[in-house]
Amino acid sequence: MNRIFLIIGLLLPLTILAQKKTVTLEDLNKNYSFYPKSVHGLESMKDGMHYTTLENKATQVVKYAYATGKQVGVILDLANIEDCPVSHIQGYELNNTETKVLIYTNKKAVYRRSFKADYYVYDIKQKEIKPLSEKGREQVATFSPNGEMVAFVRDNDMYISKLKFGIEVQITKDGEFNKIINGIPDWVYEEEFSYNKAFEWSPNSLELAYVRFDESEVREFSFPMYQGSHPNYDENALYPGEYKFKYPKAGETNSKVSVNVFHVKNRTTKTMKIEDSKEYYIPRIKWTHEAGQLGIFKMNRHQNQFDLLIANTASSLTKNIFTDRNKFFVSEEVLDNLTFLNDGKHFIYVGELDGYNHIHLYTMAGMKVRQITKGDWDVMHYYGYDAKKKLIYYQAAEKSPTQREIYAVSIDAKKKYTLSTEAGTNNATFSSNFKYFTNYYSSTTTPTKVTLHSQSGKLIRTLEDNKSFNKMMDEYLISPKEFFSFKTSEGIELNGWMVKPLNFDPNKKYPVLMTQYSGPNSQQVLDKWGIGWEQYLATEGYLVACVDPRGTGARGEEFRKCTYMQLGKLESDDQIEAAKYLGSLTYCDADRIGIWGWSFGGFMSSSCLSKGDGIFKVGIAVAPVTNWRYYDSVYTERYMRKPQENAKGYDDNSPINMAEDLSGRLFLIHGTADDNVHYQNTLEYVEQLVQANKQFDMFVYPNRNHSIFGGNTRMHLYTMMSNYLKKNL
Numbered sequence: 214m215n216r217i218f219l220i221i222g223l224l225l226p227l228t229i230l231a232q233k234k235t236v237t238l239e240d241l242n243k244n245y246s247f248y249p250k251s252v253h254g255l256e257s258m259k260d261g262m263h264y265t266t267l268e269n270k271a272t273q274v275v276k277y278a279y280a281t282g283k284q285v286g287v288i289l290d291l292a293n294i295e296d297c298p299v300s301h302i303q304g305y306e307l308n309n310t311e312t313k314v315l316i317y318t319n320k321k322a323v324y325r326r327s328f329k330a331d332y333y334v335y336d337i338k339q340k341e342i343k344p345l346s347e348k349g350r351e352q353v354a355t356f357s358p359n360g361e362m363v364a365f366v367r368d369n370d371m372y373i374s375k376l377k378f379g380i381e382v383q384i385t386k387d388g389e390f391n392k393i394i395n396g397i398p399d400w401v402y403e404e405e406f407s408y409n410k411a412f413e414w415s416p417n418s419l420e421l422a423y424v425r426f427d428e429s430e431v432r433e434f435s436f437p438m439y440q441g442s443h444p445n446y447d448e449n450a451l452y453p454g455e456y457k458f459k460y461p462k463a464g465e466t467n468s469k470v471s472v473n474v475f476h477v478k479n480r481t482t483k484t485m486k487i488e489d490s491k492e493y494y495i496p497r498i499k500w501t502h503e504a505g506q507l508g509i510f511k512m513n514r515h516q517n518q519f520d521l522l523i524a525n526t527a528s529s530l531t532k533n534i535f536t537d538r539n540k541f542f543v544s545e546e547v548l549d550n551l552t553f554l555n556d557g558k559h560f561i562y563v564g565e566l567d568g569y570n571h572i573h574l575y576t577m578a579g580m581k582v583r584q585i586t587k588g589d590w591d592v593m594h595y596y597g598y599d600a601k602k603k604l605i606y607y608q609a610a611e612k613s614p615t616q617r618e619i620y621a622v623s624i625d626a627k628k629k630y631t632l633s634t635e636a637g638t639n640n641a642t643f644s645s646n647f648k649y650f651t652n653y654y655s656s657t658t659t660p661t662k663v664t665l666h667s668q669s670g671k672l673i674r675t676l677e678d679n680k681s682f683n684k685m686m687d688e689y690l691i692s693p694k695e696f697f698s699f700k701t702s703e704g705i706e707l708n709g710w711m712v713k714p715l716n717f718d719p720n721k722k723y724p725v726l727m728t729q730y731s732g733p734n735s736q737q738v739l740d741k742w743g744i745g746w747e748q749y750l751a752t753e754g755y756l757v758a759c760v761d762p763r764g765t766g767a768r769g770e771e772f773r774k775c776t777y778m779q780l781g782k783l784e785s786d787d788q789i790e791a792a793k794y795l796g797s798l799t800y801c802d803a804d805r806i807g808i809w810g811w812s813f814g815g816f817m818s819s820s821c822l823s824k825g826d827g828i829f830k831v832g833i834a835v836a837p838v839t840n841w842r843y844y845d846s847v848y849t850e851r852y853m854r855k856p857q858e859n860a861k862g863y864d865d866n867s868p869i870n871m872a873e874d875l876s877g878r879l880f881l882i883h884g885t886a887d888d889n890v891h892y893q894n895t896l897e898y899v900e901q902l903v904q905a906n907k908q909f910d911m912f913v914y915p916n917r918n919h920s921i922f923g924g925n926t927r928m929h930l931y932t933m934m935s936n937y938l939k940k941n942l
Contacts, residue, residue, distance in 0.1 A: 233690045234689050234690070235752040236689060236690075236691070236744065236748040236751075236752055237749065238749055238928065238931050238932055238935065239928070241744075241745065241748075241749060241931065242927040242928040242930075243928055246685075247686075247744035247748075249655075249660035249661040249679045249682045249742065250661070250679055250682060251653065251661050251677060252651065252653075252663045252676045252677050254267045255651060257643075257644040257645040258307070258311060258645070259309065259645055260645070260646070261279075261644040261645040261646025261648050261649070262278065262279055262280070262644075262646075262648070263277060263278055263279065263285065264276075264277055264279060264644070265277070265288060265307070267302055267305065270301065271301040271302045271303065272290065272291040272292060272301055272302065273287055273289065273290045273291070273292075274287070274288040274289040274290075274302070274305055275287050275288070276288050279644060279648070279649045279665065280673070282665070282674055282676075288307075288314065289302075289305075289314050289316070289335050289337070293340070294340065294342055297342060298333070298342070298344070299316065299318050299333055299342065300318070301318060302316045302317075302318060303317055303318050303319075303320045303330065304316065304320075304330075305317075306356060308360030309356070309359070309360050310359075311337070312336070312337055312360060313336055313337060313356070313360060313376070314334070314335040315332060315333075315345070315354055315355075315356055315363060316333050316334075316335060317330035317331060317332045317333070318330060318333070319331045323352075324400060324403055324404065324888065325403065325889075326407070326408065326409040327352065327353075327397065327398075327403055327409040328352070329350035329351065329352055330351065330352075331344065331350055331351075332345035332346070332351050332363075333345060334363065334374075345363055345365065345374055346365070346367070346372070346374060346381055348367065348381075349368070350367070351365040351366065351367050351372075352365060352366040352397055352409075353365060353366055353396070353397060353409060353410040353412075355410070355412075355414065356414075357418040358414055358415075358416055358417070359418040361375065361377055361418070362374060362375050362376060362418065364396075364412060364414065364421055366395065366396040366397050366412075368388055368390075369388030369390060369393060369394045369395055369397070370383060370384075370388035370395055370396075371383075371384045371385045371388075371395045371396045371421070371423055371475070372384065373421065373477070382480075384421070384475045384480075384482065385423075385425075391428065391457065391459050392427075392428060392429050393425070393426070393427055393428075393429070394425070394426040394428065394468075395423055395425050395426075396410070396411055396423040397409060397410065398411050398424070398426065399428050399431070399459060399468050400458060400459060400460055400845075400888070401460065401461055401467070401468075401845045401846060401847050401848075402468075402494070402496060404845065404847075404848075404889065405545070405845060405847035405848045405851075406494070406496040406497075406545055406548065406847065407545065407548075408496075408497070408548075411423060411424040412424070412498075413498050413499060413500055413507075414500075415504070415505075415507075415526075416500055416502065416504075418477070419476065419477055419478065419504075420474050420475065420476055420477065420526055421475045421477065422472060422473070422474045422475075422500070422507050422526075423473055423474075423475070423498075424471070424473075424495055425470065425472075425473055426468040427468055427469040427470070428459040428468040430466045430469070431459040431461050431465070431466055431467065431468055432459070432460070432461070432462075432465055432466065433458065433459055433460070434457070434460035434462075434888075434891065435455050435456060435457040435458075436455070436456055436885060436886055436887075436888075436891070436892060437453040437454065437455055437885065438454040438455065438456050438886060438916060439453050439454075439885075439915045439916055441915055441916040442924060443923035443924030443925075444916060444923060446916070456886070458888065460845060460888075460891075461846040461847075462842065462843060462844065462845060462846060462849075463841060463842055463843075463845070463846050463849040463853070463856050463863075464842070464846070464850070464856045464857050465846060467492065467494075467514070467847075470493075470494070470495045471484050471485070471487075471495075472484070472485040472487065472495060472498060472507070472509055473485070474524075474529075476526075483526065483529045484529065485507070485509065485524040485526070485529050485531055486529050486530055486531055487509070487511065487522065487531055488531075489511075491513065492513070492514040493512060493513050494511070494513075494514070494516070494847070495509060495510065495511055496510055496512060496545070496548050497510040497548045497549075498510065499551070500553075501523065501553045501557070501577070502553055502554075502556075502557045503557050505525060505526045506524070506526070507523070507524040507526055508521060508522070508524075508551075508553065509521075509522040509523075509524055510551070514850065514855075515542070515850065515854060516542045516543055516545075516850065516851045517538065517540070517541065517542050517543060518536060518537070518538050518539075518543065519536065519537040519543040520533050520535070520536050521533070521534055521535040521536075521551070521579075522534070523577075534578060534579035535560075535562070535575060535579040537562070537564055537566065539565065541770075541774040541777045542777070542851050542852065543564070543565075544564070544565065544734065545851075546563070546570075547562070547563060547564050550563035551563070552595075552597070552598060553577075554598060554600065556600075557577070558576060559574060559576055559577065559582065560575050560577065561573070561574060561575075561585075561595070561605070562574075562575055563592060563595045565770045566584070567584070567587075568769055568771060569589060569590060569591050569592075569769050569770065570591040570592045570593075570770075571584060571586045571587060571588075572585040572586045572592055572595065572607065572622070573585060574624065583625075583626055584626070585622055585624065585626045586607070586609070586622060586626075587626075588611065589769065590609060590610055590611040590767075590769075591609065591610055591766070591767050591768075591769065592607050592608070593607075593608045593609055593610055593617060593766075593767065594607060594608040594640070595607050596608070596641060596642075596643055596650075597643060597647065598624070599647035601646070601647075602647065603623055603624045603625070604621045604623055604624070604647070604668075605621065605622050605623075605624060606619070606620070606632075606641070606643060606647065606650070607619075607621075607622070608620075608640060608641065610767040612636070613740075614708060614736075614738075614766075614768050615708060615736075615739055615740045615767075616636060616637060616638065616739075616740050617637075617638045617639050617640065617739075618631060618632075618633045618639055619631075619632040619640075619641045619650075619652065619670075620632060621668075630669070630670065631670070632650070632652075632666065632669075633652060633654070634670070635654055635659075636656065636740070637654060637656030637657075637659060637740045637741060638654065638655055638656065638739060638740060638741035639652055639653070639654050640652070640653045640654075641653070643668075648667065648668050649665060649667060649668065649673070650665075650666050650668065651663060651665055651666075651676065652665075652666055655741045655742035656740050656741060657693065657694040657710075657740055657741065657742065657743075658693065659742065660679045660682050660683060660686070660742045661677065661679060661742060662675070662677065662678055663675070663677040664676060690715055690752070692712045692713055692714065692715055692717070692748065692751040693712070694711070694712055695710060695711050695712075696708070696709070696710050696738070696740070697709050697710070697711060699791075699794045701787060701790040701794075702790060705763060705787070707761065707763075707787055707790075707791065708738045708760070708761055709760035710758070710759050711756060711757065711758040711759075711795075712747045712748065712750075712751050713751065713756050713800075714754045714755060715751050715752055717800075718800075719799065719800050720800075721800060722800060722801065722802040723754060723755065723756045723801060723802060724754070724755050724802050724805035724806070724807070724938075724942050725755070725756045725758060725792075725795050725802065725805065725806045725807065726755050726756075726757050726758075726807045726808070726809060726942065727757075727758050727759065727760070727788065727791065727792060727795070727806065727808040728746075728747065728757060728808075728810065728814075729759055729760060729761075729762070729788060729808070729810050729814050729817060729818075730810060730811070730812070730813055730817075731762050731764065731765065731784045731788065731810070731813060731814060731817045732764075732812075732813035732814075733765075733776065733852055734764075734765065735761075735765055735766060735813075736761055736765050736766045736767060737759050737761055737765075738759055738760070746931060746934075746935075749931075749935065750935070750938070753935070755938070755942075756800070756801060758791070760787065760788065760791040762783065762784040762785075762786075762787030762788055762791075763775050763776060763784060763787055764776035764783065764784050776852065777852060777853075778862045779853075779862050779865070779866055780841060780849075780852045780853050780862070780866060781816060781817065781841075781866040781867070782865070782866050784817060785817055785820040785821050785824050785866075788817060788821050789824060789825050789828060792806050792808070792821075792828045792829060793828065796828065803828075805830055805942055806828060806829055806830060807829060807830055807831035807832065807833070807938060807941075807942045808821050808822075808829050808831075808832050809832065809833035809834070809835070809934070810833075810834065810835070810837075811836055812835070812836050812837070812838070812889075812890055812919065813838065814837075815833075815834035815835050815836055815837025815838070815890075816834070816837045816838040816839065818832040818833060818834045818837070819832065819837050819839060819868035819879065819898070820866070820868050820871065822876060822877045822879055823868060823874040823875050823876070824874070825876065825877070826876065827877070829876070829877045830877050830878065830941070830942055831877055831878045831880070831937075831938065831941045831942045832877055832878070832879050832880070833879075833880045833882070833934055833937065834879065834882070835882045835883070835930075836884065836887055836889075836890045836895075836919055836921065837868070837881070837883075837894060837895065838867075838890050838894055839867060839869045839895065839897065839898035840867040840868075840869040840870075840894060840897065840898075841853060842863055842867070843891060843893055843894050843897070844890065868898060869894075869897060869901050872898070872901035872902045872907060873905040873907075875902065875907045875909075878908075878909070878941045879902075879907075879910070880910045880937050881895050881898070881899070881909060881910070881911040881912075882911070882912050882913075882914070882921075882930070882934075883895040883913060883914070884913075884914045884916070884917030884919065885913060885914065885915050885916060885917065886915075886916045886917060886918050887917070887918055887919045888919070889918070889919040895911070910937070912933065914926060914930075
């Protein structure tokens with residue numbers, strides 16, 4: 214009798230496992246099953262005690278109290294507006310007095326961050342909605358601080374709408390496509406300096422500062438556009454169309470930039486005097502708290518010097534009050550962290566001044582007061598300064614490069630508080646007065662958990678626990694991510710994770726697919742939630758591994774910037790070392806190792822097949838850079854300088870020049886309308902492979918950009934790549 218029960222007890226877990234589902238490509242690319250719920254669009258109101266959210270199928274802006282979580286009002290309800298011209302809201306902004314709401318709809322993407330849309334202004338008291346302008350879609354519409362005006366860009370020109378009088382004022386008239394841009398960045402600034410608005414209202418609403426881009430001398434890049442279906446261009450049904458835009462490649466001419474200030478009452482415009490005979494970038498402008506004093510952020514073309522200029526807008530003269538010089542480059546992350554304090558006497562700078570990314574306090578005369586955070590770890594995000602409590606809030610990778618915690622530190626650097634409690638990845642958004650923060654937490658085993666806390670870190674309530682998502686996940690067989698580290702032959706310790714095949718047997722040998730991105734300051738090896746292609750491959754008997762090589766983030770400046778002037782060399786060396794390490798494990802088949810990646814990751818997988826001396830059997834490169842001479846000026850020169858200065862660094866580390874050494878089966882995939890990593894990269898690489906008599910495989914997606922999506926595209930892509938691995942690995 215006991216023996217029967219024992220047999221049943223042993224069989225029961227196997228029965229339960231047999232009933233569980235495995236991850237499918239449809240789950241990942243059609244049903245998007247593994248994205249847990251989160252809390253999006255929570256916007257703090259000016260009092261810091263309330264917040265708003267967009268609800269009811271994006272037709273309502275609803276007001277809540279932080280303390281209770283209870284709804285206290287509806288600020289905007291499209292259903293209650295008679296003859297409302299808007300069916301749903303895609304984004305909104307309240308003015309500073311919170312008497313009006315600026316909303317947009319009919320959004321149409323331009324590039325990665327930029328878009329055009331129809332904007333409307335809703336008067337809360339009058340319950341009236343009016344179009345911001347009747348003359349076409351606008352870009353980056355923004356309230357003035359006094360809430361009485363809205364500045365925006367249309368067709369590369371700057372406008373101001375004076376809401377009280379219903380007047381639209383055009384303040385620039387030279388805007389022209391592919392020539393002059395006012396108030397929004399050109400392609401390369403948007404992509405590599407990560408923003409889409411290049412104008413700022415003064416705090417007193419009397420002046421509007423904007424950057425003017427003259428891209429007349431920047432060379433055009435063009436590509437054909439076909440009819441297609443996702444997206445669809447019927448006008449190209451018989452003869453392909455052509456898209457042209459200004460794209461400065463490495464070493465080529467950039468836009469000429471200037472900073473202008475428009476005085477609203479006088480209707481006069483002045484150009485700030487920036488004395489510099491050399492090429493430079495103006496990636497941000499930001500007003501100080503003193504009237505008529507504009508901060509201008511300037512970088513030289515090498516991006517190894519950052520200057521903070523203060524412009525007197527009355528005289529147009531500028532003064533350099535602070536300089537950060539770096540033997541490699543100044544990271545672009547400094548741009549959004551520099552903060553002028555309300556006392557008008559200090560600013561905060563977050564940068565790599567001691568080998569790690571830390572927070573520093575300076576006077577407005579540029580004198581250093583103190584370093585506020587210190588240690589052999591990096592500050593990853595700066596959240597802001599609470600002047601009342603004299604506390605600075607930030608995220609750091611202090612405990613481990615693979616984790617993130619939330620901290621507060623006093624501005625005198627004497628007190629420090631840990632606000633997050635769970636190991637994994639924590640990220641916070643604070644209310645306007647810093648009394649509350651919302652923490653977004655996850656780990657490899659815990660889907661997103663959203664909680665509301667007081668400024669001391671005390672839990673007030675849970676906003677999203679994803680209980681239903683966890684219950685759904687219990688229905689699936691998931692192979693856990695296992696973190697590991699190893700030392701290369703050069704003594705460099707690298708971090709990684711692996712996902713083993715389902716029903717893993719340590720006595721068997723499994724094919725290995727290495728996944729990676731490997732780009733500067735990136736990280737793929739993080740303790741955070743994510744279910745992707747690796748889980749499907751685990752069901753098919755593959756071991757999937759990821760290793761962050763040298764050049765990646767959260768390990769200090771020396772590790773992060775050792776790839777300078779030779780982008781791709783050390784990173785590919787490390788991926789090859791990782792392949793050798795994995796091949797040495799008893800359960801990995803050293804003869805069946807593949808590597809794949811997208812964008813920089815595609816550049817890496819292509820390079821590794823040429824440098825790996827046969828260790829890789831298969832490589833998949835999606836939208837790869839194959840020659841750094843083809844990529845844009847800002848990104849490439851940040852890490853490589855100009856090709857005219859560093860020809861060897863460019864040529865020795867580009868796959869296009871390694872074609873003769875290719876070993877293994879290479880699969881190239883690209884979209885023909887990729888405005889970022891141009892299809893040119895793949896085509897020119899193909900020619901070199903052909904001339905070297907190297908066999909390879911290739912697939913092209915018409916009209917697809919760098920992200921390669923639309924309709925059934927992603928499903929097709931991952932099915933194709935999966936089948937390729939099954940056939941060749």
